[in-house]
Amino acid sequence: MPRSFTDRMKPLVKRALRATLGRLPAPASRLAGALAKHGGTPVRDTRLRPWHGLDEGHLADWIALRTQFRRLFLSGAEGLPQPLATEFAARWAAFCGCRYGLLLPHGTDALRIGLAAVLDHDGLDYGGEVIVPNFSFIASATAALDRRFGVAFVDVDPQTLLIDPARVEEAIVPGKTRAIMPVHLFGQPADMAALRDIAVRHGLRIVEDAAQAHGAISALGAVGSLGDAAGFSFQSFKNLACGEGGALVTNDEQVFERAYSLHNAGRDRVGGGRWEHSTLGWNCRPTEYQAAVLLQRFKSFERLQARRLKNFLRLRTLLSEGTSLKPLALSAGTRRHGVHMLAVRYDAQACGGRPIEEFLDLLRAEGVPIYRAFAATVAGQLAIKKLMQTRPDYFRLRATPVADAAAEDTAYIAQQIFLGSERDMEDIAAAVRKVERFSA
Numbered sequence: 001m002p003r004s005f006t007d008r009m010k011p012l013v014k015r016a017l018r019a020t021l022g023r024l025p026a027p028a029s030r031l032a033g034a035l036a037k038h039g040g041t042p043v044r045d046t047r048l049r050p051w052h053g054l055d056e057g058h059l060a061d062w063i064a065l066r067t068q069f070r071r072l073f074l075s076g077a078e079g080l081p082q083p084l085a086t087e088f089a090a091r092w093a094a095f096c097g098c099r100y101g102l103l104l105p106h107g108t109d110a111l112r113i114g115l116a117a118v119l120d121h122d123g124l125d126y127g128g129e130v131i132v133p134n135f136s137f138i139a140s141a142t143a144a145l146d147r148r149f150g151v152a153f154v155d156v157d158p159q160t161l162l163i164d165p166a167r168v169e170e171a172i173v174p175g176k177t178r179a180i181m182p183v184h185l186f187g188q189p190a191d192m193a194a195l196r197d198i199a200v201r202h203g204l205r206i207v208e209d210a211a212q213a214h215g216a217i218s219a220l221g222a223v224g225s226l227g228d229a230a231g232f233s234f235q236s237f238k239n240l241a242c243g244e245g246g247a248l249v250t251n252d253e254q255v256f257e258r259a260y261s262l263h264n265a266g267r268d269r270v271g272g273g274r275w276e277h278s279t280l281g282w283n284c285r286p287t288e289y290q291a292a293v294l295l296q297r298f299k300s301f302e303r304l305q306a307r308r309l310k311n312f313l314r315l316r317t318l319l320s321e322g323t324s325l326k327p328l329a330l331s332a333g334t335r336r337h338g339v340h341m342l343a344v345r346y347d348a349q350a351c352g353g354r355p356i357e358e359f360l361d362l363l364r365a366e367g368v369p370i371y372r373a374f375a376a377t378v379a380g381q382l383a384i385k386k387l388m389q390t391r392p393d394y395f396r397l398r399a400t401p402v403a404d405a406a407a408e409d410t411a412y413i414a415q416q417i418f419l420g421s422e423r424d425m426e427d428i429a430a431a432v433r434k435v436e437r438f439s440a
Contacts, residue, residue: 031043035365036367037361037365042366043430044431045367049367051420051424052416053416054236054416061297061300065292068292072288072289078287082288084288085288085290088101093247093249095215095222096225096249099251100251101247101249102248102259104245104248104263104285105244107233109231109246109263109284114207114230114231114250115143115179115181116259117250117256117258122280123147126394129150129151129176129177129178130152130181131152131163131168131177131180132151132181133156133164133183133378134155134397134398134400135156136183136374137183138383140209140378141378145394150395151395153395153397154167154170154171155400161186161410162189163190163191167398169202170398178205180206183211184209184210184216186328186343188213188331188337189223189333192227192333193219196220196227206227208223208224208227210223210224210230211235211246217335219332219335225251228252230248230250234246234290237414239305239339239340240294240298241297242297257269258279261278263283263284265282266278266279267281304419311418315425318426318428318429319428321429322433324350324351325411326345328343328344341373341412341413342412342418343410344410346359351439356372363435366435367431368431370412372411373407373411373412377403
């Protein structure tokens with residue numbers, strides 16, 4: 001049954017009330033009074049002034065998508081021959097400074113197919129070892145394990161929490177190590193100049209885990225174009241998203257052709273028939289609906305990234321005035337941060353030894369959307385610990401004291417918050433200072 005006029009107007013009225021109330025002068029008690037957790041007024045009442053959310057779409061985007069979805073639905077061409085997926089993949093590859101792109105259902109697919117294609121490995125037996133940072137999302141390791149590559153976990157840089165090139169070089173075992181997987185964590189490019197030098201000298205390949213680094217740029221160029229291949233994610237929480245999705249990009253034609261065959265049931269991209277399978281492969285094809293969403297959202301991607309970056313840099317400056325939350329350093333090689341998250345290290349000693357979860361809980365009561373980052377290293381995840389016991393030949397765990405510490409004291413603020421205003425950034429910093437005063 002169609003919704004009544006009153007029902008349709010409720011969301012508009014609610015947004016108007018929030019906008020009006022949000023502009024009213026806030027009581028001074030919110031900054032200097034008791035903590036909200038203890039009955040005081042929160043720095044930001046999110047009932048009246050909610051943060052920018054992932055679900056805040058634009059009517060014009062939906063109108064365009066509705067038309068495209070209708071066409072796809074009525075045509076029945078919701079998958080192959082994938083003209084929209086091919087179009088988006090080409091546009092994304094060009095954006096990353098690459099010649100070839102492949103849209104996939106998930107970012108993890110992009111990493112595992114990228115490794116298999118770069119190293120030309122069918123995954124039916126042990127394929128050698130991939131060096132992975134021990135502070136990342138678990139897929140950085142499981143993508144390699146899925147193709148029967150071993151994993152060597154190495155430490156990260158204490159200032160950026162990105163893979164440490166010195167630790168990478170120490171971990172190389174000639175004849176066993178085959179690739180490096182740098183993770184551009186939180187949106188910042190890894191030290192690709194050093195890693196590429198190591199790879200050249202030791203005959204290794206590089207597959208970039210760029211799942212969190214859409215639009216990031218290093219001194220060497222755009223993320224995605226800095227290794228032999230790269231994997232991106234378009235999962236719901238990413239800066240460019242379609243619910244679930246991923247992309248592989250590369251400048252190597254042979255890598256692209258192998259990746260295409262791997263994702264399309266072993267069919268050749270050129271000259272192969274529907275029932276002809278020249279290599280081992282799987283069905284990792286995305287739907288045209290995913291591609292349609294990405295093509296529409298890609299139109300505003302750079303504009304939104306510019307807003308994210310402006311607010312990200314503003315909040316970093318504001319937080320530098322405090323004592324408890326220290327933003328990660330921006331490396332000298334970073335030309336543009338991807339702003340997937342603003343990651344901070346918590347100094348418990350500056351807050352009377354208060355545990356991180358308790359400190360973050362106080363901040364959230366003040367209205368700040370801040371959460372723990374990875375609460376365990378990759379090697380510390382239960383699934384990996386079990387595998388290291390049952391399949392020890394697939395793992396090497398180097399000493400990773402920096403990653404171990406980061407798992408205890410790292411928190412983040414997510415990318416959508418930076419689509420807000422400068423006042424939003426000031427509210428976050430004000431809440432941090434308020435909690436700090438009560439925690440010293």
